[in-house]
Amino acid sequence: MVAPIVQMSSIGTQITEAFAGLDRMEEIFQQEKEGEENDRTLELKNTQGYFSFQKVNFSYEEGKEVLHDINFEMPSGSVTALVGSSGSGKSTIASLTATFLQPSSGEILLDDQPLAQIKLSAYRDHLGLVLQEDFLFEGTIKENILFAKPEAQAHEVENAIKSAYVNEFTDRFEEGLDTLIGERGVKLSGGQRQRIAIARALLADPKILILDEATSNLDTESEAMIQESLAHLMKGRTTLVIAHRLSTIQKADQILVLEKGEIVERGNHESLIAAKGRYHQLYTYQSRI
Ligand SMILES: Nc1ncnc2c1ncn2[C@@H]1O[C@H](COP(=O)(O)OP(=O)(O)OP(=O)(O)O)[C@@H](O)[C@H]1O
Ligand SMILES: [Mg+2]
Numbered sequence: 367m368v369a370p371i372v373q374m375s376s377i378g379t380q381i382t383e384a385f386a387g388l389d390r391m392e393e394i395f396q397q398e399k400e401g402e403e404n405d406r407t408l409e410l411k412n413t414q415g416y417f418s419f420q421k422v423n424f425s426y427e428e429g430k431e432v433l434h435d436i437n438f439e440m441p442s443g444s445v446t447a448l449v450g451s452s453g454s455g456k457s458t459i460a461s462l463t464a465t466f467l468q469p470s471s472g473e474i475l476l477d478d479q480p481l482a483q484i485k486l487s488a489y490r491d492h493l494g495l496v497l498q499e500d501f502l503f504e505g506t507i508k509e510n511i512l513f514a515k516p517e518a519q520a521h522e523v524e525n526a527i528k529s530a531y532v533n534e535f536t537d538r539f540e541e542g543l544d545t546l547i548g549e550r551g552v553k554l555s556g557g558q559r560q561r562i563a564i565a566r567a568l569l570a571d572p573k574i575l576i577l578d579e580a581t582s583n584l585d586t587e588s589e590a591m592i593q594e595s596l597a598h599l600m601k602g603r604t605t606l607v608i609a610h611r612l613s614t615i616q617k618a619d620q621i622l623v624l625e626k627g628e629i630v631e632r633g634n635h636e637s638l639i640a641a642k643g644r645y646h647q648l649y650t651y652q653s654r655i
Contacts, residue, residue, distance in 0.1 A: 400486065408485060410489055415442050415574045416477050416478075445614075446607070446619065454627065459624075492573045506547070507544070511543075514566045530562070573603060578608045630644055631643050633645075
């Protein structure tokens, strides 16, 4: 008698939970599909990864321009760093490059083809993203890295893991790469999570890379390892980086300084320091850009 009565008392909570789940499912199903719009017809077999922003304007809401007259080029394999104060439009430029947003006017060209006409699936095959809070799911570390390329060969995985210094901390775990992470597994530090995200991107081996560097305070040792692994990752790829590390900014081929949605200065570190303008100001008055 007792057991069924106890069970009955939990039915109420179960039903409530089930309805909450149903609500969330419904929300997801109602999301509009990104879809391959009809005007995206261009394939992209190989890409040089040469970008050109031409007179790009963008607003999220009508009448409130967030980016104004953005013009710049990203040569194949080069690193472009975006710096500027909060709200200046860095993430918006990154989202435009990732095709999450479309310019309100002006054009973005990839290898002289309009990005707006390239098939999304074709473009995203060549695109890698490493974001501030990268998405790791519950499972083993290895599964999280393989997510980018499930059919990867063992030696490819090993290379990615070494270049991102993931083995530096997994070697200390009893189960190594098969260690579970997430709620039921070990908790990883910010720097360790970043290295997993970098290994994932290395494995995917994209031609174009968008990087939003995390600002998390890391101890000098992890910082050095992340710097190294980022250097491995950027090598040979057209990289757009929202840079917070001075080391990344100093090594960039070109730095774009944004202010209220406009590019106010551009050049490399030395030339911008010598110009004694906005960049010099940011560099001198803030320890971190
Ligand atoms: N989804 C949105 N809807 C409306 N306005 C937005 C949206 N996202 C950003 N903005 C506005 O656009 C401007 C540029 O934002 P953006 O996120 O590009 O800045 P940011 O340079 O990346 O700043 P941060 O350094 O804080 O990340 C800001 O004024 C912001 O308020
Ligand atoms: Mg941002």
